[in-house]
Amino acid sequence: MAFFMNPGAMFLGCLGTSEQKFLVKLIETAAQSGYTRFVEPCAGTFAMANLAVQNGFKPEQIETSDVNMMSTVLGYAITGQSLEPLEIHAQGFEDSELLDPATALYAQLYLRTSKNAGNDYFYQMLTDLRLRRKDHIESINRQIEVVRNLLHGMSYRPLDMWEHLKEVLDDPHALVIANPPTYFSGYEKFYDTQGKMTWKEPEYQLFDPETGHLQFYDMCMGAKALVLCYQEKRVGEAVGYTIYARSGTRADLNAYITTNREEEATALANGKKIKRPSESKLEPLDCSMLPRDYEIKEDSKVQVIPIKAAQAQYYRVLWTHNFVGSSATYNRALLIDGYVAGVFGISKMAADSVFVWYVMKFLNVRFIPVLCVPYSAFYRAFPAVNLLSLFISILYSYRNLYQNLHKKSQYQCPVWRWC
Secondary structure, eight states, rough: OOOOOGGGGGGGOOHHEEEEEEEHHHHHHHHTTTOOOOEESSSSTTTTHHHHHTTTTTTEEEEESSSSSHHHHHHHHTTTSSSSOOEEEESOOOTTGGGGGEEEEEEEEHHHHHHTTSSHHHHHHHHHHHHHHHHHHHHHHHHHHHHHHBBBTBEEOOOOOHHHHHHHHTTEEEEEEOOSSSSSHHHHHOHHHOTTOOOOOOOOOOOOOHHHHHHHHHHHTSSSSHHHHHHEETTTOOOSSEEEEEEETTTTEEEEEEESSSHHHHHHTSEEEOOOOOOOOOOOOOSSOOOTTTOOOOOOOEEEEOOOOOHOOOHHHHHHOOOOOOOOOOEEEEEEETTEEEEEEEEEEEETTEEEEEGGGSSSOOOOSSOOOOOOHHHHHHSSSSSHHHHHHHHHTTTTHHHHTTTOOOOOOTTTHHH
C-alpha cells in the first residue's frame, strides 16, 4: 500500500499564527494611512500578499517577486501569464504538459521526491504520487484557483530580491515585507531535483542569513519606503529595529520582525509585541505509554481523546529530539487499548490553511505542516490495525471544526474528497 502524499503542503507559508496576527493590524493600518503600494519580494507562496489583500490592499496595489520555480509557476498562474517563456523541461514529462501550472508543480513535487526514493518512506510517497497523478494534479489545480481568485490583479516577476528593492525603496507610499531564507541555500536544497527539472531561472544572489540581513538594512535603513523583514536569530543578533519577537522557533533561535522605521511601524501595529513561551507545567496522562513490544490486534480499542496543551507538550518533549514547543488550538491523544500511542494538534494558520503536527511514539518524531493529518507513516508503524480508517474518522470528526475555522472563506480542504 502506498503512503499518502498531500500536495497542499506546498501552499503553506512559513510565518506562524502569532506573526501573522501581528502583521494583520500593521497592514490594515498602513492601508488606511496612505500606503498604496504593497511589495513582497521573496514571495514564496504569497503569504504576505494574501494578508495584504484581506486587510485593505487591492490586488492591483500588490507586486511580488521570487527566484524559485514553484513561486514563479504559481505567480504566473495567478497573473494569467503563459509558462512558455520559462522554458520548463522535466524528465518524464512532455514540454507541452508543463505549460499547465498544476502539472508543472506536480512534476517538481514528483521529481524532488524521487531524489530520496532510496528511502522506503519516500519511495512510498513517490508511489502514491505516481499512482494518483490525476488526483494530485486536480488537487493542485483547485488550490491554484483559490489563490488566483483571491490575488488576481497583482503583479509577479521572477526577480532577485535585491533588484526589486532597488525599484521600490524610494517610494514613500510603499510598504515592503520581506521574508528572505532563514537557511543558507535553503530553497535550493528544498526544491532540488538533481537536474531532472530545469527552467530559465533569473540571475540572483544566494541569501546568507549570517550576513544578508546586515546587507539588507544597509540598503533599506534610510529608504523612503517602510520596510519590514522576518528573520530568525539568537538573542541580541536581530538586525534592524525589532517590533516583534517570539521565542524558540528552532534550537536556540528566536523569530523577529524588524523594520527600518521603529516609531512608525510600532504605531501602525498598535504597539510592539513579544510572544513568550507558555509557562504551563508539563503533565502526563493518567495512563501508560504503549509498550514497544505491545501486540495490536484486530479487536484493539482505538480512541482519540481531547487533552490539555501541557499534556501534549509532555509527550512532545519526551519523544522528540531538539524539541521546540509550539501551541495548538486543539490538542488530541491517540490511545490504543488505553495506552498512549501518539499526540497531535491543530492550529489555524491563515484564512485558507491549518497547521497540523503529530508525534507517534514508535516513529520518534515527525512534524508535518499539512492541510490535514496524513496517515502515511502510521501504516508501517501499526500494520495490524487499519489506521487509514482511523485517521479518515479523525478527519470526519474535525470536518465541522475545519469548516467553522474557515466559514468566511470559500476554501475547501482537498483531502475531504479523499475521505
